[in-house]
Amino acid sequence: MSDRLDDLERRIDELRSAVRRAMRARDTGTARVLRAELRHAERAWDALVSTVPAGPPEPPAPRLVTVREQVHQALHLLSAPAQPRLIVAVSGAFFGGTIRSAQLTSLRRDEARSFRSSPYGRPYYLCAALTDRLSPARGLLTLSAWPLERRVIGPLSPRVDFLTCAIAIATAAATAAAGAAAPDERATRLLAGLARNIPGGADGDVAPPDPERVAAAARAELAVHAERDTRDRAELAQRATSQLGDVARLFGAATLSTIVKEEAR
């Protein structure tokens, strides 16, 4: 919530100075448009400030949680780099999320821009996973709070992350099922889709998946890959630490030439 307010305040400041600039340049057309935006932003700020005191005691209604926060919740549960599709599914199944995949497309770019303008100004950033070239991996989101080892992607990592996510989802599903009378349909469907692709995770398509069994099967396969993946990732993380600057470490190096520039600096 306070993030949203911070954003708005920054936006209002920007708009005010933009209006001043437009007036100085005698560009009345632009100034009018900017004023309208400014009023809009101020009204939104007013609305947010007056709802804040009522917010914290009771659980916030789903639609008041920003896209950013919803993605954070889902990623925090998964605790591994994940694709927007999975993030949306998890958010829908466990947090009553309202996000759609299309809303996640520009998220990483916005976060990178925000980080560049005021580094470490937010408690967390949604950032990129890094490939073996230390470039941002396509379509994967991570949290800046995670250790770098978890945010780099070696050859085995896609599978390891899939299994890690499956374990996290199975655990969450088991907890949710224990608390509720009937299991949530969306959570069941999500888990069934994962269970099918883990050897020994499910018998057939008919029976609803057993969360404990899915988690056990995933752990069994994870044990096969864990050692090599940990080694690969440690190596990559070390490389990333030694070669990349702050921005690139979070959002990936654009090209090899960028790394050269970073080193020269």
Next chain:
Amino acid sequence: MSGLKRSTSGPGERLAALRGTTPQSPHDARAIAALAANPGCARRALLDGAGIDKDAAARHLGFPAPFGQSPFAITRGNAFESLVKADGCAELLRMLREVLGLPIAEVAYHDVENVGAHLRHAHTRALIDRAAAGAPGAGTLYDHPLLSLEIAGSTAYLEPDVVAFQLGGRFHIVEIKSFAVIDGQADPSAVAAAARQAAVYVLALRALLEELGHDPLKVSHDVVLVCPENFANRPVATLVDVRRQLAVLRRQLTRMTALDRLLDDLPEDLTFDLAPGEDGLPTRPPAELADALRRTDARYAPDCLSACDLCFFCRDEARQEGASDLLGRQVRDELGGVASVEEALGLADGTRHPAEGQEEIARLLRNAERLRKECLA
């Protein structure tokens, strides 16, 4: 970029002259696969050999092709492909484990697209070389590889969906298609087209291995075809043997490199140039282009309608000539030596005298006509 490596010998110059000032259109897997669909067509061989944009030509002639993928089909195809590759290729790994018996430990995934576009081909080469040499930790799945194939002196770049490599074994091309397999049955023509396309990839990968000094037969002729099962979106994999398609394709490609014979029969000044103007639109009179195209032999068959951009032009030509080709390949083959429908009818009712070598088919046709009359009487 594919036009740069053209050979400068005689046939190369002739082909360049055929193309004229029109830019060369690069071959993709679909186009190369379509070559194998009608190997007997000299017109197609020449046009492809010269890298002529058949679609633009057909459009200019007033016979635009009925196909080209619909945007809905492309979106559907992409969505299905991303579903198969989602979550670290989870679905694909399950299917490969079922179909090829992939060991549990084999899950390494390399996205070749991690490097820049200009390095992708080189990176593919390096990765495949490492895998073929049996280096430890070489990986199992290669996503977005970029292969190349020499087509009539120019290099075509090809993108298979996924290349899978099984430890101690062989490379398999994985082809992801979004047509449904219902009750174990799929549309035969769609499967045939997919098999032909996959055969192009197999050929390209084998060429790459041979170039790198490995055994080309490390690339399996069994292709993994991934399609949605029944009416759900759930993918299912089947192995498709593409040996036959490979043989046809190889023969067709050798024919394309040996275009000299076809070129010798053509007049020196013949060109299929569209003469594009400043705005890239063709300026050549359509009638002139049509005349030029008619100088080459086409071998129209109804199947062309699903594989060749010029199909409507050739069909129109075949109709005007009353050619027996219109009736399909089977009829044409049975009517060997009888070129037109009119001729066949003449032979059947006896108004036309069989030429030398036509006696056998004339007797059959007359018998058929007699039977038909008896039935109708």
